[in-house]
Amino acid sequence: MSAFAIVTKNVIFNSFPKLSFSLSPSSAIQFIRFPTSSIPANPLASLTQQFIPRTASLISRATSSSSAASSTTFHGLCYVVGDNIDTDQIIPAEYLTLVPSKPEEYEQLGSYALIGLPSSYTTRFIEPNQMKTKYSIVIAGANFGCGSSREHAPVALGASGVAAVVAESYARIFFRNSVATGEVYPLETEVRICEECKTGDVVTVELGDSRLINHTTGKEYKLKPIGDAGPVIEAGGIFAYARKTGMIPSHSA
Amino acid sequence: MASSLTAPTFSSFLHSKKDSGLSAFASTSPLSAQRCQNTVSKKICCSVVAPQQSERKPYSTGSVKTAMTMTEKILARASEKPHLSPGDNVWVNIDILMTHDVCGPGSIGIFKREFGEDAKVWDREKVVIIPDHYIFTSDVRANRNVDILRDFCQEQNIKYFYDIKDLSNFKANPDYKGVCHVALAQEGHCRPGEVLLGTDSHTCTAGAFGQFATGIGNTDAGFVLGTGKLLLKVPPTLRFVMDGEMPPYLLAKDLILQIIGEISMAGATYKAMEFVGTTIESLNMEERMTLCNMVVEAGGKNGVIPADSTTYKYLEDRTSVPYEPVYSDSQASFLSEYRFDVSKLEPLVAKPHSPDNRALARECKDVKIDRVYIGSCTGGKTEDFMAAAKVFLASGKKVKVPTFLVPATQKVWMDLYGIPVPGSGGKTCSQIFEEAGCDTPASPSCGACLGGPKDTYARLNEPQINKLEHSMQVCVSTTNRNFPGRMGHKEGQVYLASPYTAAASALTGFVTDPREFLQ
Numbered sequence A: 001m002s003a004f005a006i007v008t009k010n011v012i013f014n015s016f017p018k019l020s021f022s023l024s025p026s027s028a029i030q031f032i033r034f035p036t037s038s039i040p041a042n043p044l045a046s047l048t049q050q051f052i053p054r055t056a057s058l059i060s061r062a063t064s065s066s067s068a069a070s071s072t073t074f075h076g077l078c079y080v081v082g083d084n085i086d087t088d089q090i091i092p093a094e095y096l097t098l099v100p101s102k103p104e105e106y107e108q109l110g111s112y113a114l115i116g117l118p119s120s121y122t123t124r125f126i127e128p129n130q131m132k133t134k135y136s137i138v139i140a141g142a143n144f145g146c147g148s149s150r151e152h153a154p155v156a157l158g159a160s161g162v163a164a165v166v167a168e169s170y171a172r173i174f175f176r177n178s179v180a181t182g183e184v185y186p187l188e189t190e191v192r193i194c195e196e197c198k199t200g201d202v203v204t205v206e207l208g209d210s211r212l213i214n215h216t217t218g219k220e221y222k223l224k225p226i227g228d229a230g231p232v233i234e235a236g237g238i239f240a241y242a243r244k245t246g247m248i249p250s251h252s253a
Numbered sequence B: 001m002a003s004s005l006t007a008p009t010f011s012s013f014l015h016s017k018k019d020s021g022l023s024a025f026a027s028t029s030p031l032s033a034q035r036c037q038n039t040v041s042k043k044i045c046c047s048v049v050a051p052q053q054s055e056r057k058p059y060s061t062g063s064v065k066t067a068m069t070m071t072e073k074i075l076a077r078a079s080e081k082p083h084l085s086p087g088d089n090v091w092v093n094i095d096i097l098m099t100h101d102v103c104g105p106g107s108i109g110i111f112k113r114e115f116g117e118d119a120k121v122w123d124r125e126k127v128v129i130i131p132d133h134y135i136f137t138s139d140v141r142a143n144r145n146v147d148i149l150r151d152f153c154q155e156q157n158i159k160y161f162y163d164i165k166d167l168s169n170f171k172a173n174p175d176y177k178g179v180c181h182v183a184l185a186q187e188g189h190c191r192p193g194e195v196l197l198g199t200d201s202h203t204c205t206a207g208a209f210g211q212f213a214t215g216i217g218n219t220d221a222g223f224v225l226g227t228g229k230l231l232l233k234v235p236p237t238l239r240f241v242m243d244g245e246m247p248p249y250l251l252a253k254d255l256i257l258q259i260i261g262e263i264s265m266a267g268a269t270y271k272a273m274e275f276v277g278t279t280i281e282s283l284n285m286e287e288r289m290t291l292c293n294m295v296v297e298a299g300g301k302n303g304v305i306p307a308d309s310t311t312y313k314y315l316e317d318r319t320s321v322p323y324e325p326v327y328s329d330s331q332a333s334f335l336s337e338y339r340f341d342v343s344k345l346e347p348l349v350a351k352p353h354s355p356d357n358r359a360l361a362r363e364c365k366d367v368k369i370d371r372v373y374i375g376s377c378t379g380g381k382t383e384d385f386m387a388a389a390k391v392f393l394a395s396g397k398k399v400k401v402p403t404f405l406v407p408a409t410q411k412v413w414m415d416l417y418g419i420p421v422p423g424s425g426g427k428t429c430s431q432i433f434e435e436a437g438c439d440t441p442a443s444p445s446c447g448a449c450l451g452g453p454k455d456t457y458a459r460l461n462e463p464q465i466n467k468l469e470h471s472m473q474v475c476v477s478t479t480n481r482n483f484p485g486r487m488g489h490k491e492g493q494v495y496l497a498s499p500y501t502a503a504a505s506a507l508t509g510f511v512t513d514p515r516e517f518l519q
């Protein structure tokens, strides 16, 4: 299934837009690209006011105000991992021959997300023979995404259907790649929630209120503000940011 | 005997001076000023005093109000700003962008998508493309990725493309180099004072040349290809002062394993790591590269070593591009400073499954091993093989486990067959390795450093070798990462070690302190 996001009515959905859309200051919504696969029935859909498959989340921020981020909410099952999950575990090197900018290979990359976790993780992130994960939120400990600079790591997570990672901290390059590609939101918590959440718990991430709610345990946690990455994320990634600030000419494609 | 030595605690070698003051205006802070005076009185300050005073421009001058670290100065110059402080976000002009066969095709894809099919790279002489990761494999996608690089380089007339076409015999490819970080240095692309970005986390290796070098992703690289610029955040600097004579059984690998063990795998996240001190000054360029190579294993954004006569000597025949080194001002502000007395350190390993899982090599003497791997950008340079050969030569024995040798580049490979090992009566490394019963040196590439396709030479493919003895396959390796699955099978156990320790372990079949053979 695709990851999905809840948006409150009449507020622009504001996930990181993928970088392949055009930005124009004249309209808020350039186009919405629906995935070729049909939208799956979702057991959690009743909790949503509206749900949009992640690949349809291509909405311009050019005219959306910076407060638009406050409307973004992710809801779904979480998958919990520990500290120092490196990029070899997120996407082992043998799959790096897949080129993320090629659409079929992007999908394939997603199907291998977190396949490198040791067998001590008895619940697998993606069921055998599935292309997508049922967990739209990954919860991790410290230093998530350490190791190689491969952008395949946030891309594989995003392609598998993950909307956000919530970790105690990130390795620099993973954080940067997540922001630059807009594949997943790299969010940070103040406490080690990886010890308080279990794989399969139902959670909601509310960006506006900077909080994560675990509905299974009934606990609520504070998220750290996104900080310096904010302006780039607001713009929609490095290319959109550069176009917005006049660094590079507007996309004419 | 190694085992008869006492084991002082690690922390006894370390004095950390934490300083929370991030201000680069050091003179305004009494605390910083006082610290700087202390530093000035110490010998290590020699290493941060700049030669070539006459050539220095304002941004590299240590005026009181704009005291900066090396990293800050390099970024200030590249962003055309008089002064920068940690945390500043600036558009930086990039001197060199490097990419390889794993991330190049994706970066090219993003470049074309964003700038158009007919777009040209910002500077055909500043893009360096080095196929090195998945070369000697029949994996069709891996082969296709090298073809994508070749097509792009032809189309863009890229000046520095180190191509390989004949996979059956690397020697038939005069342009082919091998592991990108070692090739960048050998080919003269690493120069003091410059900014080098690469789509590989170990791009930080080039900091050994006194430049700012860090790894980026495909999207950032696609952006740089089109613009020659990138938005970078200025990191605060941690300073590591390494003093004392390097004992003959230690290598730079031991120093960096010591540091990573001390500050942990996330200890330098978002930060620059600057290495100074008498020990650093005594290291040759390849050893300095080993040190900077692994800063990313501590989370570091970049590592940096002040350029000196060793650096200039290395660059002499390699580049004709003028460069201008910069140095940290004596009053620059460091986030913290760590001091090590290198003469008291012992050979180390990083145990599975984390580079900060430090232990003394001799503490692991009961760990039985199945193989030894000498290779990669960290431990597959000429000096690394010379070090291993020295241990084999000193012992005169044969290895007890399969010992795989993967030279980083074609040049390293030639050195193994061409340069006599000191004290051997004229034997080359390859002769010594053969006599010790090692595998023949393989074709230069990343090899099994990161696992790779299943047919990669020396890859850890089986979870276990011998069910009766112990369950997991154990490898002592001169590489840089030992996360689960890094060298192939995710249950494999990798001990990271120096070439000395790796060679000593090959001779005994257990993790072994090289002093067993080197004393």
Ligand code: SF4
Binding pocket: B133, B179, B180, B181, B200, B202, B375, B376, B377, B378, B445, B446, B449, B450, B479, B480
């Ligand atoms: S040798 Fe290993 S660490 Fe170095 S660039 Fe190649 S894969 Fe990366």
